[in-house]
Amino acid sequence: MLERCKESCGLCGDSPAIGADGTGSLDPRAIGNVVLNSGHAMPLVGFGTAGLGDMTATATKWALQAGYRLVDTAQAPEWYREDLVGEAIRAFLASGGATREELFITSKLHPRDHGAERAKAMLESSLTNLGVDYLDLFLLHYPACWGTLCGGVEPQGTWRDSWRALEELQRAGKVRSIGVSNFDVNELRELAEWARVEPAVVQRNSDIFSADKEARQLCESKRWQYEAYSSLGSQWLMRGHRENPVLTHADVKRIARKKGKSPAQVVLRWAIQHGQIVIPRSSNRARIAENLDVAGWTLGDDDMFALDALDGHPPFVQ
Template sequence: MNSVVQRRFSRMVRMNNGLKIPSIGLGVFGAKDHNLISDSIVKVGYRHIDAAQALGNEQLIGEGVNQAVEDGVKREDIHVSSKMYRAYYEDPVKACQKTLKALKLDYLDLFMVHWPMPDFEKDKKTFKRTPMYQVWQGMEECVRLGLTKSIGVSNFGVQMMIDMLTYADIPPACNQVEVHPYYQQQDLVKFCDKYDITVIAYSPLSCPARPVGGKCSNALKDPLLEEIAATHGKTVAQIALAWNLQLGNVVIPKTNNLNRAQENLEACSITLSAQEMRKISSISTNQKIFDPKNWPIYGKIPLFA
């Protein structure tokens, strides 16, 4: 049995339901080996793992989490989250049960609505009209049944958040959205902060390998971030993460490299000055990586509120 590494960084964020979530999670998009996940937990000290039905990675993540538990990490110390694919919005309870079966876990720590858009009917042309308030009622039932401890949303804008707060008996604990120095979503982050909704930032390092409008959004080559990194004796990636963390956001950087996973986790130890935070907040290019406007079905999607 591998020796279990004690959590090196204990920074946590308290969500609006009183439960805590580790500030840095492991994004595992594209992971092929469950050992990356178990090693990140056992050897590096991660305590937050993020999955999604749409990415087809729940089984792999479950294998990694369960291996870590076998190696001595307590299940209750690992925050496991997943996101419901839009094909299952008519029955969130069934969707959550499907996720738990794939993960081979008894409960989730966080279950999220992945995108605020409906799925197609069987004809693959007509959109379903299940309103979000009905979807959210099913999400709330997942909590009451003990399938998940917390529920949240992902990729929701301010207007949809406002609508949800008018009907939610259990308000969303989080909104998982794209936030990085080149796409800061300042208004949305401020709104979530005002209403005590934790922002979980995906793609917090931008996405150097993913073209956006023919170009790559590579904040890791930004001169200002390079300058601040040199001042602190840290990597640019660590500075980008530290900026997000210092805003009070949770981050889930993706990596398939254990050394990089360690490096990302150490961003918790960095404190940026108020001047450095202001400078980074001024470099946004408003360049979004995951934009539905680039999808073929955009413009055909009905309002889902």
Template structure:
């Protein structure tokens, strides 16, 4: 067991979530068990997966193998757009918990806004509200929702999302979304927190990991660029879910609680924003283009 204790953040319904979690986006199923086991051994106590990742079963197996009490690990997963709709989303919960081997989820969120069929999104979210009322989930939320999507949702539902998981890193800060989340009391959860999905060939360096501003700050603290970026998120109040299948990097990403960035360093990182999204545009997510069948088992 790692000696470091990750600080908690309090969600808008009073539930706590570790400020640092472990993600398994694009982690092949055959590598997921080992990666999650390594993360749990390192000290991570929040695992973020999704139906669309195809590795919920392996996350569940790693949790069982760890021997760690269920109550000590915060488990989050996501409903994919092909399972939007009230009854379909209730069934998506059954599929997810069956694969994870759990009776209750700590956090269940909608993976995309699906703006072109937002009636399905609203129905799906109302299913999440039912699951919350029934005690089958401890908190509910959304992912990749822009301010206008949040407004449309909040006009139609009762429970304010606990989190909005969005792409955030120094090259793509999404300040308008962060501000909207804050306005509504929603925790911003950063996916791709170190810009791992990005390529910026026109900037003179290929990724955030080689950015001279970030590397200089890292050198000054005796840390890596990845550690600096994760610390930037934490100090600005975001929950962060880095991913890796490499044990040394999993441990490196956890070692971010023994230093602090100055206000000037935080501002320098903020100034790197290019406004260029690495992931797909939320408005372009449709069931026709991004639909996939989520298997029963």
């Protein structure tokens, strides 16, 4: 597991100064960071912006005001509004809420834009949308097009061509860290053998029912930071569940009652204690703030064991 920043480990700290309505803020130093293999520090908890639509700017503003300093977006218009994330970031920086150096901004290259020159051009597009002159992290969103994702557009190259471009962009200072999202284990192994600059971050879906152990173990062995999306279980809703099985499972609710925390806080804390960076998403101001309150307390071994036992046993579709 990567070294925790000693001055802010995320395992101790005061309670957040956040009201029940989500107003107020948590000191970002209490949240904690990991040091990536690129040498840069990345917050343990970030704000995910997928699926927020027209609420993106408002929700991102609330997240920044609550104390989030990692913001995750992407170039895929099917799920993200990178331009509205940029609107919120520009306003927050202009208000003096933080300096650019205090923010950690992630975007991702759409697979239809694979290819060396196209990847470089799209990085410039993200910088314009976000109103910044560098990204903290740039990921390949998918290794290739699938289904109707690319809308019939034929990419100019492969993920390998794009990776070479990311390596160049990092050397040029346009990107501080590079990585991949949604690569399977075989693709990650190929990348490990082929890359001149190894990925700093690997982003994949992980939750208590699908803990993604093999990929996580590979990342740990390579000193690649594992970053989880949909830790709160939203992927299960897309698979046909009427309600979120992660947040409604009896063990999660029992542990939440015992700890005086919400089910969302419990599963986020579980992920963090397994070395994962998490990027929960919400359009509710109070929940946005609540999801950040995962420092200053831990889950005991018995709680972790109970949650670990759920891996590989997803509930039936309801």
